[in-house]
Amino acid sequence: MTIYYVAKRLIYLIFTALLVSLIVFSVTQLLPANAATMILGEYATDEALAALNNKLGLDDPAPVQYLRWLSNVVQGDFGVSLRTSQPVGPTIMNALGRSAILAVSSLLLVCIIAIPLGVLAASQRGKITDLGVSLVSYIGVSLPEFVLATLLLVWLASPSVGLFPASGYVPFSENFWDALHHIVLPVLTLTIVLTAHISRMIRSEMADTLETDFIRAARLRGLPKRRVLFHHALRNSMLPAITVIALDVGYLIGGVIVVEEVFAFPGVGRQLILAIQNRDLPMIQAGALIMACSYAVANLLADLAYGFLDKRIKY
Amino acid sequence: MQATLKTLRALMRSPQGAVGTILVTLLLFISVFGPMLAPQDPESFNFGSRFSEPTSQFLFGTDWFGRDLLSRVLVGARSTVLLAILATIIGTASGALIGIFSGFVGGWIDEVIMRTIDAVMAIPGLLLALMILTVLGSSSLNAVIAIGIAFAPGMSRIARSTTLSVRELDYVSAARARGESSLWIIFAEILPNMVAPVIVEATIRVAFAIMTLATLSFLGLGAQPPSSEWGLMIAEAREHMFRSPWPILVPGVAIALVAIAFNLLGDGLRDVLNPHAQE
Numbered sequence: 032m033t034i035y036y037v038a039k040r041l042i043y044l045i046f047t048a049l050l051v052s053l054i055v056f057s058v059t060q061l062l063p064a065n066a067a068t069m070i071l072g073e074y075a076t077d078e079a080l081a082a083l084n085n086k087l088g089l090d091d092p093a094p095v096q097y098l099r100w101l102s103n104v105v106q107g108d109f110g111v112s113l114r115t116s117q118p119v120g121p122t123i124m125n126a127l128g129r130s131a132i133l134a135v136s137s138l139l140l141v142c143i144i145a146i147p148l149g150v151l152a153a154s155q156r157g158k159i160t161d162l163g164v165s166l167v168s169y170i171g172v173s174l175p176e177f178v179l180a181t182l183l184l185v186w187l188a189s190p191s192v193g194l195f196p197a198s199g200y201v202p203f204s205e206n207f208w209d210a211l212h213h214i215v216l217p218v219l220t221l222t223i224v225l226t227a228h229i230s231r232m233i234r235s236e237m238a239d240t241l242e243t244d245f246i247r248a249a250r251l252r253g254l255p256k257r258r259v260l261f262h263h264a265l266r267n268s269m270l271p272a273i274t275v276i277a278l279d280v281g282y283l284i285g286g287v288i289v290v291e292e293v294f295a296f297p298g299v300g301r302q303l304i305l306a307i308q309n310r311d312l313p314m315i316q317a318g319a320l321i322m323a324c325s326y327a328v329a330n331l332l333a334d335l336a337y338g339f340l341d342k343r344i345k346y
Numbered sequence: 347m348q349a350t351l352k353t354l355r356a357l358m359r360s361p362q363g364a365v366g367t368i369l370v371t372l373l374l375f376i377s378v379f380g381p382m383l384a385p386q387d388p389e390s391f392n393f394g395s396r397f398s399e400p401t402s403q404f405l406f407g408t409d410w411f412g413r414d415l416l417s418r419v420l421v422g423a424r425s426t427v428l429l430a431i432l433a434t435i436i437g438t439a440s441g442a443l444i445g446i447f448s449g450f451v452g453g454w455i456d457e458v459i460m461r462t463i464d465a466v467m468a469i470p471g472l473l474l475a476l477m478i479l480t481v482l483g484s485s486s487l488n489a490v491i492a493i494g495i496a497f498a499p500g501m502s503r504i505a506r507s508t509t510l511s512v513r514e515l516d517y518v519s520a521a522r523a524r525g526e527s528s529l530w531i532i533f534a535e536i537l538p539n540m541v542a543p544v545i546v547e548a549t550i551r552v553a554f555a556i557m558t559l560a561t562l563s564f565l566g567l568g569a570q571p572p573s574s575e576w577g578l579m580i581a582e583a584r585e586h587m588f589r590s591p592w593p594i595l596v597p598g599v600a601i602a603l604v605a606i607a608f609n610l611l612g613d614g615l616r617d618v619l620n621p622h623a624q625e
Contacts, residue, residue: 047464047465047468050461050462050465050468051465051468051469054465054466054469054477055477058477058478058480058481059480061481062480062481169606169609169610170602170606172605172609173553173557173602173603173605173606173609174598174601174602174605175557175558175560175561175577175601175605176561177560177561177564177565177577177580178560178580178594178598178601178602181580181584181587181594181598182591182594182595182598184587185587185588185591185594186591189587189588190588191588280470281470281471282470284470284472284473285470285471285472285473285561288472288473288476288565289472289561289564289565292565303473303476304476304565307476307479307480307567308566310480315477315480319469319473319476319477322470322473323468323469323470323473326468326469326470327468330468
């Protein structure tokens, strides 16, 4: 892997981010009412509207508005929320930190659980363990996050059971155990759904690897089964696994939006839904842009890890 | 026709294909005839039996107004399953159109279209659907359109790669040499080659569409009350979730069952239609 390759991928990332920002900006431009109408309400006089439009620069041509918005965003200025009149930047960054706690801990748990599960299923192919793992992951793949989250709520957070709080968030700096208590159910939901996705993929990758001549040769050389499985096969399945996990970050982001809404967890997803319901343009732009960029960064990291791990690929 | 029968026979030989086919057929029947099958009026209140557990009168129990959950789920099948299929058809058709056009024309137009598609696919699906709904406003039909648009890029990639692989084959060159029009080549040579991969992908997408549609309704951006769309049923039941689990469990299981059915059928079809598939 060369610096040239890393630089190429970074430029590609910037290109993607720019296109995404263009899409986000165009989507919000298509809204029937602009920010001035939203601030002044529908009974505003034409003169007041014109004055505010002029002040906010909303009567400039769209490309000029886009470039102004983009240059502000690059400097960390996402504008002012139409709903709360607070600057969007700090709000969304705080929310991002909280969402990251959910996303990263689920992703870590998934890697710890899903990879061994997939390996186990592939090595026991056709036997009862494989069928069990496949069946459970089939159900997991077919269960939307909001259904699972709500069922977990009913089961584990009802007043009679009361194992976990039904909603809300406590910062880790304030009270560690309480904070942990609040993220268990959201993280559990995300982990179950993602584990179902990823263990299925790992199983099929592993099953393919186990069929290759390379593994057959290792077996015929008389190497112990466990060594072939973990040393030879798993290593070769790890590369596609990384790609699969990175792609599933897209699902994870969707899942985070839903789970935050179900558990009233104040992250980016909840901010975004709230912004959409209130047509809070700057907040919608910021939330969507930040989520899409996180996905792009996850894919970049996966690509770099791939290049780093696979010695066969020369960039 | 004969090919269809042959595919169906092969499909019924694999356990997942057989179960998937039977379940999907049953579900389509329920979706179309749901309102006629419902034992009770899904909107009628029975205040004497609110939050009822399953009984012989209410097979799946009742909700907070004492409405029969079985009847509501049966009627809601139409606004969940049929609309999800509609969304998939919109996404498949527009995606196939874009992909064929892009692959067939080639050159810099193809490059521009594919890079735009890359950028759109860099946005997670649910997020894209949310943004489209921001513009269109919340309703069932708009959610269907949003899901359709969100599905189109993935489908267009499949359609484009099939087009590219077929475009250079000898029989297409022969057709071109005969002086056949581009439209003829697309319909007679390229489309038939695309049917198998597109059908497999579309079937699995229906499962996604159902889950996404229900999710959007759950978030308040899809179906609106008093619809008995399944995601909306769960959203409304949340207020009363600690009184009785049935109003959540019944539509939740329904969503999962439909998604499982389409996933099974899709996996079965993939094994049958893809000659390279192993197992």
